[in-house]
Each structure stands twice: as C-alpha cells, then as structure tokens.
Amino acid sequence: MSASYQHAGRQNRLKQHHMGILLSIIKTSLSDFDRNKLRTFLTSLGILIGVSSVILLVSLGVGLKNYITEQFENLGSNILIAMPGQIFGGDRQMTGGNFSGITFTEKDYLAIAKVSGIKAVAPAYVKTVSVSFEGKTEIGSYYGTTAEIFPMRNLEAGYGQIFSAGDVEKRKKIIVVGPKIAEKLFGNMGSFVGKTVKIEDQGFKVSGILKSKGGGGFGGPDFDSFLYVPYKSSPKINQEKKFSVINFQADSETVIDTVKESVTALLERSYDEEDFSVIEQTQIQETVTSIFAILNGVLVAIAAISLIVGGIGIMNIMYITVTERIREIGIRRAMGATRRNILSQFLFEAVFLSFIGGSFGLIVSLVIVFIGSRYFPLAIDLMSVVVALTVSTTIGVVFGVLPARKAALLSPVEAIRYE
C-alpha cells in the first residue's frame, strides 16, 4: 500500500467522521427544539411577525396602487373631459365642483363632435334626483347623455339592453340603470327590465341594467350608481338641454394633445377661458396616484419600522437564549466539542429557527392576502418578500451565532462558570 493511498484513506475516514459529528449535532439541535417548545416558538414568532408585517403592509400599498390603476383603465382610454371651472392649475385644488356656473349646450356638443380626431362624444347632464319604483324611493344620479357613453366607458348591459343613438333621436322615455342603484330599487334584478320607474313624476321604461364596473371612490366617477337617460327624452328635467360635462374620446393617444387644443379653442369662442377646463382622464389618474404614492410611502415606512422592531425582537430572544446556554457550551466543550462543533450547532439552530419563522411568516401573510383580497385590494410584492426574509433571517442567524461564537472562544472553564 503506497503512502498516498494511506493518506487518502485517512482523509476519507476524517470526512466520514466530520459528517457523523455534524449529523449528531443536528440531531441534538432538533431534539433540543422539541424539548424547548416555548423557546422555539417564541424565537420563530419574532421572525414570523417581522416577516409577515412587512409583506402585508407592502402588499396593501401595492394592492391599492393596482386597484386605482385598474379602476382608471376600466373607465376607457384616451378620454378627455370638458368641465366648468378650473380643475388644474391656478390656486384651486382639483375638484369636480361647478365653480363658474356655466353649463355647456347642445351646440357645443355638436361642434365638438365635428372636431377631427374625435371618435366619440358623450355630453351629460348630471343631477341628483329621487327615483321611485312601486312605492320604493331612492336617491340617484340622473345622467342625461348620448348612446356613445356606453362604448366609450366600456359599459355593457347585464340585463336587457343599452339604448341606441336611434333611441336618443326618437326621444324614447327609456332608462338604463346602474347596477348599484338597480339593486337598491329592485333587489332581484333581471325581471325588472321593461317595468317603469319614476323620476320627478316622469315615467321611464327600464331598457337595461348595466354590468357592474366596481369602483366609484378613489377619484373616478361611480358609473354603477347612475341612471342613464337619453338626453332628449326628458324636457321637463333638463329643459334647456344643457350639459354639466362633456366626455369625449380621441382616436388615439397621439392625437390627444391636438384634440385637446382644438376643443379648448372651440369652447373659448363661447366661454371665458377661466370658466371651463378640458382635462385628460390620465391627469386625474396621476393626481390620485400621486396621493396614493404618499400613502404607499407611509406604509413602506411603517413596514421598515416593523422590520426593525421585529429584528430587535429576534436579536433579543436569540441573544438571551444563547447567553443562558453558555454554561451548556462550556460543558460540551469539556466533553470534547470543538469551537467549530459549537458554532455548527448554534448556526444550524439559528438558521433552522429563522427558516421556520420566515416560512410561517410567509405562509401567514399569503393566507391573509388570499382571504383579505376578497374584501380589500392586496397584492404580494416579491421584493418585499425577499427583503423581509433576508433581513430577518440575517438578523436571526447573526444574533444566534455571535454570542455562541463569543462563548466558544472562552475557555471551557470560563464558559461553565459564566453567570
């Protein structure tokens, strides 16, 4: 047998020996967890709370942002709105109020419809009215408009049908009801198509009930709560055929600016430039989004704070549990454990606890997001998961191993006598 062969054999035996020790150490750690369930639970709980609070807070922020974007995308693309008053700029904040007191006319609507680059125009006369059906009365928003509102705003009939341009011309006394107000009025919806509702003593036959778009709130109009009536059909309610708002849709994104300029110029012929504004829907969206960006920032800050607090919690419990085991470290050292053996044991324990805590934290937040997203906009952000897991595991491992390292560097006798 050659010397090198013998050497290789010895190396092999040594390797096997180290593996054996490592396995015994892991077994020791695992049975230790079993015996110290409370300690194991508390340590993991610290990491669990740290991880899940960060993931949940961030998912709330991301969920809200997605929700708002989705809401606005739902409202149709390339849409512009002419409204009375100054909406942006000047010293006024963004509002939907009717500051200048002007209203648009049918002439304005027809003129805008002729502007090149415009795909559809839907003027609207909006008024809060009481609407009644078989003795039941609800407050709703009367929305006198054209048939173009439906394709423009992606509105579809869930029951019955929407009204057509022909219906508007024929001044049909019909109504398309938003699902929210329909539910209040009719309860069980479908069978009420064809029945008559009364608005300010005028009867309107229900032509259709819209599919729900969700939303309202967060700055977008609540299309689910409107009562859509052809604008020519209700001379008593809107005698002068005036409009409080004109929605119009550009052919494409590229012509939005030209269309906006043309319409502004057109309206300036009839009104003072300070008395109305033409805005892009995306402007409203940007404003709302920027408000939520602040809210999101606050959420991320809270998440960061809870990560720090969670981290300190992990630090404390790791430090305490290791410190109270310094005597045990001394005894193990006296029985022949090397420094590396001690470090492996505590490293394994810390990694294991962090892993358990981290995984359960992840599972808990996934479950909460899964259940909570039915009631509230929540969306998991992968980055937050990675950051939360990395930070809390790192803290757990560092503060599990550092005091153990300190103890392993003591002489066995110092460790045994450590108070």
Place this chain on the structure above:
Amino acid sequence: MITLAHVNKIYQIDGEEFYALRDINLEIKQGEFTAILGPSGCGKSTLMHIIGLLDTPTSGTLLINNKDITKLDDNELSRLRNEFAGFIFQQFNLINKLTVLENIMLPTIYSAKKYSYEPKTRALELMDRFGILIKQKSYPNKLSGGQQQRVAIARALLNEPKIILADEPTGNLDSKTGKNILDLIRELNQKEGMTVVLVTHDREIAESCQRHISMLDGKIV
C-alpha cells in the same frame, strides 16, 4: 504521563496582576492517585483545569505523554478532552434538558474515537454498575446529588479516558454519599489502574490518598 514545568496562571483584575498559579512544577505518573489539597482560593482548581485542558496556562509548559500541549490547536485540544481526560465537577455540570442516558452519551457526539465497544452498551453497563440504570430516562434535576454525581462519573468514563480529574467531587454531597462517591473513584484507581487527580480542601480525604500535594496562594508547599 503529565508534566508541568514553571506553569503560571495570571489573571488581570482591575489592571492588577493576580497570580492564580505561581511557578508550578509537577509530575503525575500513570496509575497514581494524587490529591491536591488546599484552602479555597489557593489555585488548586485552576491547576486541575490546566491539567485537564479546560484552561490554558499564561506561561510555562504542559506535557502530556511528552507532547507539548501549549502548541496544540483547538481541534487537537478538544480531542484530548474527549478521549484523554474524564471530568467530575463539584457542581456535577450535567445538562438538565438531556436525559441521564443522553448526558452520559454526550462525549460520543464529539468523538473521533474508533470504538472497540458499543458506546451505548458501555453507558448502560456503567449505569448498572453505579446503580442508576433505572434512572436512564430521568432528567438530572430529578435526581439526588449522589445520583447526579454517579451520572457525571459514568459520563467521564464513557470514552475510556487515561485520567480522571475530579474537582471537589464530594463538595455538594452529604458525608455518607460523599464517602460512597469517593470509594467509587478509589475503586477505579485500585481495580482498573485509572490515574486520578482529585482536588479537595478536606485534609482527611487528601491524606487517605496515595499521594497528596498541598497548595497555598498559587504555590505548591
């Protein structure tokens, strides 16, 4: 087997040097039963810890089987603690969350030793011999002091050490139990030829041993 030459152990306390051991020269031969006698604070425990590699001397040389211990690394020292020496402490130093059997088996976890016997069988035999076999699944804090010390002795013997180092093994026991434990250690020396170093402050115990060394203020007198 063990030779100490000019061994000093110095602690720094508030910037002042304190000599726990001063110029210790000592030889311990195989099969000897040596008692180290002295009042508390004389350095006898420190001396035993240095002999047992639980502590390191500040200066001087320590030879075990003619090998200079001060030049060994952590792995080699740990291996000697594991295979060469068996410890018995005044405070027993058992791990309370491990069962009696697990405590006795503790040295096997860290052992690179090629066992010529099954460690668990040996553990059970030792427990049987010391009358603690029925306690194998109990936890140390449920045992009497005498029983705990027997567990500690069984643990010390498991890896068949060359030397038993006992630091006031009877210090926490009543006199009758103490005598039993002492007889047990003496028996190891007489029947198995085990080298024993025993630290005690009890002159009577020390004088009953084959050889005794007296210490005072860190020096052998």
